Amino acid sequence: MRVVIAEDLALLREGLVALLRENDIEVVAQVEDGPSLLRAIAGHEPDLAIVDVRLPPSFSDEGILAAIEARRRQPDLGVLVLSQYVETAYASELIGENTAGIGYLLKERIGDVRAFLDALRRVAAGGTVLDRQVVTQLLAPRGGPTDALSRLTAREREVLELMAEGRSNTAIAESLVVTPGAVEKHITNIFAKLDLPACHDDHRRVLAVLAYLQVAS
């Protein structure tokens, strides 16, 4: 797998490069801002771009705009956006029309190396990975007894959040320290409560959940 990294903080960039190289992922370019990211992508044609949201020169949503532009130019490019915070608006924009090969994670997820590398590979392979915080944010303030989401139990919410990260049942079970069978049961409950068509493909499952949450509409 060939990767381009756009991150302006040297400390983090170098750590990330070291982490990827240790795990046999080739880092073909490291850049610090949006325009150089687009140039690097055009020059190296990588499988995946890892992009920080706040990049120079504007230090606002430069990374999101660059990621969207990169995807427009090269639709099969996987883009994993890393951020210090989660904004559902950014998630919606990133996903846009083309849900394949998009990831949006909080930066601290890097610490869970195995899950992070897993997410990286899924995005590069055309999967969708959304941080569980996106789901938390979408669920949080919705009130009212008629809301289907409010009928989910705390555990089911956790499972839903991990599902949004595109994890397999086994990975979810491992993360929550429960058996895969229990996870299976939770997922069936969630789909029944939200009135979603049951499906077992991890990626399509993410999309169904996101469509329900009106992220990928």
Added chain:
Amino acid sequence: MSERAQLPGDLSLSRGAPTRRWMPILAAGLSIGQYARSVLHRVAALTAVLLVAIWALDGQGYLWPAWAWLGLAVPVLLDYTAGWAWRQSPGAVRRVACVWALAGVAAVILLLTWMLTWLLAGVREFWPAWALFGLATAVSSYSLFALHDRVLLAYGRRALRARIDLLTRTRRQVIATQAAELRRIERDLHDGAQARLVALTLQLGRAEMRVAGQPDVRDLIHDAQREARHAIGELRDLARGIVPPLLADRGLVAAVESLAARYGLGTEIVAEAHRTLAPAVESTAYFVVAEALTNTAKHADATRSWIRLTHERRALLVLVGDDGGGGADAEGSGLAGLRARVEALDGHLSVSSPSGSGTVVEVSLPCG
């Protein structure tokens, strides 16, 4: 000054409601005062002409009507000077003006008497000059004493205004600086402490992979990572409380749209506000909308809600409304806390929430 005039002699038609009460008894569109004055002037002119005619018919000779003119001139003169004096601002200035008006009339009487006795009777005396001098001295001294405190007051008022200007200016600067500082702190939290903690979790993650065979070390690293993650989460919440990232990155409209979408109330948004708002105005407007939407979602039981962000005469108007149950307590809700923030920006916050007919929160924030 004319709008202060209240003497009946100056009641005119254009002065609005109180005058209109007199309308039915007015002749030819004149006020009572104007009518009385025109009668006075006409009677005076007519009498003067009549006396000259009598004098001429009487065989002329000693010009005695001149004395009558003097007599007639006095009320007309009084009418004008009193009118002028009454138009001065109330208080000391008007009092002084009245004294000046009376003194003026007295001076004219003195002067004319002096001239007429000289011209008609040939009496040449100097005493009226002393009388005039005395009158002028008395009136000047009186004016000086009467207006003395007023001059001081005007000076004091100028000093007060300068102080208010200074306080307004410095307050504005302090708020602007504070808002800019808060944005800088938010940025620093993300790019500084938080980024370092992320780098730390990354290094811990790498370390964890190398000690796969030592479960006790792995557990320690796990704990350290958990602590770092908590610290990152706390910093993130802290930064979000200062200024939500979307507001800092994309401005008020984007942040409000995202907020409304998150509440899922189907809020209708009309937004004219653009990016060039001052950070303090932007943040305050955002937190007002957030609080109002929270209240709507929690208590209102509304079917519709709407947000308007518009500009009007160099102010940002923020309106958040719903068609819910109303009856919100404007002082009890979190909005009371935001009122202080709004007022610090010389803005105004009002809450209208009649029971059963929805709630509208309206804020105007001066900008620029």
